[in-house]
Amino acid sequence: MTENLTRNKPVLIASSVETLLLIGAFLAGTATLLNDQFPLNQTWMAALLSSHLSLAILSGLGAVLLFALTYLSDRKDLFYMGLATVLAVGLAAAGGLAFYSTYNYDFSYLMALSFVVAIIPSSGCIALSI
Amino acid sequence: MSKSVMEIYDQVNSVMSKNEYVPAIAALELISLLITYVAGMGIAVYKLPLLGVPITAHIYAAAADVVLVIFLYGAAARSSRLALKVISLIDALCIIGAAFSGLFYFGGFSFPIYALGMGTGFVLGVAVTSFLLFYSVRR
Numbered sequence: 001m002t003e004n005l006t007r008n009k010p011v012l013i014a015s016s017v018e019t020l021l022l023i024g025a026f027l028a029g030t031a032t033l034l035n036d037q038f039p040l041n042q043t044w045m046a047a048l049l050s051s052h053l054s055l056a057i058l059s060g061l062g063a064v065l066l067f068a069l070t071y072l073s074d075r076k077d078l079f080y081m082g083l084a085t086v087l088a089v090g091l092a093a094a095g096g097l098a099f100y101s102t103y104n105y106d107f108s109y110l111m112a113l114s115f116v117v118a119i120i121p122s123s124g125c126i127a128l129s130i
Numbered sequence: 131m132s133k134s135v136m137e138i139y140d141q142v143n144s145v146m147s148k149n150e151y152v153p154a155i156a157a158l159e160l161i162s163l164l165i166t167y168v169a170g171m172g173i174a175v176y177k178l179p180l181l182g183v184p185i186t187a188h189i190y191a192a193a194a195d196v197v198l199v200i201f202l203y204g205a206a207a208r209s210s211r212l213a214l215k216v217i218s219l220i221d222a223l224c225i226i227g228a229a230f231s232g233l234f235y236f237g238g239f240s241f242p243i244y245a246l247g248m249g250t251g252f253v254l255g256v257a258v259t260s261f262l263l264f265y266s267v268r269r
Contacts, residue, residue: 005268023253030249033174034242105175112171116164119253120260127264 008129010069011078015125018062018085022119025055029111038103056096063089063118066125077128081121088118149209149266152202152218156263159198163256166191170252174245180236189236192229199225199255202262211269217262224255 028051036045063086070082095110146154169188199222206218228251235244
């Protein structure tokens with residue numbers, strides 16, 4: 001377990017950014033869930049949904065970057081954490097896109113559940129690389 | 131190579147008992163937070179009425195969250211690492227903030243901002259708890 005205690009700066013920065021983006025995407029998404037009614041007909045509702053989409057796309061890119069950096073770090077623990085993050089973020093993105101095309105709330109629930117699976121290894125990457 | 135149950139127990143015990151049992155309590159806290167989230171997000175997404183199994187699971191798991199986060203702060207305060215002490219205090223503030231926000235919401239202030247307060251406390255709490263889990267396992 002304690003194979004390597006050195007700091008890995010690229011992974012530390014990428015995982016910190018990724019965790020913050022996931023938190024922001026969650027807050028915007030929860031505000032959207034609690035306030036918006038689909039289909040949208042108000043500007044502020046569109047603003048909430050747009051902020052959620054922007055942060056979600058940024059966190060998807062951040063997850064890919066984090067995975068690439070954990071792969072390059074040559075550490076098994078970091079690699080598995082980055083892999084778990086990118087898989088869960090991908091599942092959440094797929095759930096969100098499926099929800100937006102079908103308005104089926106099962107996909108919204110899938111998005112919520114895979115989000116929480118994504119943020120645990122993302123925060124774990126900070127702890128293992130700091 | 132197969133291990134005996136006793137060897138697996140010893141291995142888990144040596145990992146989980148580091149830093150005054152912070153990893154074990156953080157793992158339990160994380161499981162309890164996940165139960166809270168699955169029940170609570172089910173209510174929010176499917177617009178379920180506040181009765182029956184989901185709200186009961188949510189309230190009991192939330193009570194367990196608060197008890198466990200106080201245990202977590204107690205264990206971290208006994209450990210020798212300043213980072214664990216400070217971060218577990220932040221964790222306790224997040225979880226207790228979420229709990230009070232939920233109590234206001236359930237107590238009649240049924241505005242979305244209190245539900246969002248629950249969500250904010252939860253998401254900061256789950257990030258900080260998983261940080262504490264992996265940090266205390268590693269050091």
